[in-house]
Amino acid sequence: MNTIGIVIIGIGLFFDLMGCIGLVRMPDIYNRLQASTKCVTFGTCSILFGSFLIMGFSGGGMKALLCIAFILLTSPVSAHALSRGAHISGIKLWGKSVCDKYQEDRQPSAKV
Amino acid sequence: MHRRLRWLLGTIVLVGIVALIVVRPMPILFHPELPYAPFIARCLFVLLLCSFLCLYRILRGPTAPDRVVAIDILGILVVGFCAVLGISTGRNWYMDIGIAWGLQSFVATIALAKYIEGKGLEE
Numbered sequence: 001m002n003t004i005g006i007v008i009i010g011i012g013l014f015f016d017l018m019g020c021i022g023l024v025r026m027p028d029i030y031n032r033l034q035a036s037t038k039c040v041t042f043g044t045c046s047i048l049f050g051s052f053l054i055m056g057f058s059g060g061g062m063k064a065l066l067c068i069a070f071i072l073l074t075s076p077v078s079a080h081a082l083s084r085g086a087h088i089s090g091i092k093l094w095g096k097s098v099c100d101k102y103q104e105d106r107q108p109s110a111k112v
Numbered sequence: 113m114h115r116r117l118r119w120l121l122g123t124i125v126l127v128g129i130v131a132l133i134v135v136r137p138m139p140i141l142f143h144p145e146l147p148y149a150p151f152i153a154r155c156l157f158v159l160l161l162c163s164f165l166c167l168y169r170i171l172r173g174p175t176a177p178d179r180v181v182a183i184d185i186l187g188i189l190v191v192g193f194c195a196v197l198g199i200s201t202g203r204n205w206y207m208d209i210g211i212a213w214g215l216q217s218f219v220a221t222i223a224l225a226k227y228i229e230g231k232g233l234e235e
Contacts, residue, residue, distance in 0.1 A: 013158045020165040044192045051195045063207035074218035085229035086177040
């Protein structure tokens with residue numbers, strides 16, 4: 001069980017690193033949000049799940065499961081609120097972006 | 113040509129740092145007789161590298177939402193730090209710190225998103 005936990009923690013670290021590289025590398029606020037939030041949430045959740053596997057059904061393991069539940073509930077909500085706030089405050093998309101459905105929804109008269 | 117050179121240079125530096133961490137990490141800061149000590153040292157240094165990438169985006173973000181995204185990700189990384197330290201030392205209260213930090217980071221991000229949006233908090 002300890003070996004499985006260490007392997008899952010290693011996978012989580014890989015996802016964390018990829019998410020942070022995406023946070024630095026991507027050209028746009030929305031791309032950065034998409035690249036970093038999913039990868040880092042999944043990475044930290046697998047680190048916590050690996051620590052649950054190592055600790056077993058003790059106090060620390062159950063707290064790790066509770067922390068997984070909290071992160072899975074709160075992180076998409078904060079990402080959605082942040083992207084909505086950035087779009088309403090008028091941050092432009094990247095120049096090579098393909099479509100912007102939310103803008104069309106907000107201004108129905110400006111639809112082409 | 114210039115952009116391709118920058119891309120190549122950044123890739124080489126990043127792969128070099130990760131290889132240095134994986135092959136020969138520095139000796140762990142606390143007790144070396146704890147279980148999983150080499151693996152925990154590698155974990156901590158990888159998370160430290162992620163935190164430095166987030167700090168780069170906080171310092172050099174072109175707009176305000178970039179910085180808020182980086183602050184959010186930094187808060188989630190601290191939860192990972194707490195989990196790894198809890199495995200390493202075998203103490204339960206690191207997980208308590210992780211839970212509290214995650215919830216507080218969520219509230220701070222929601223408040224900053226509402227502030228960026230430009231309306232009041234009472235909606």
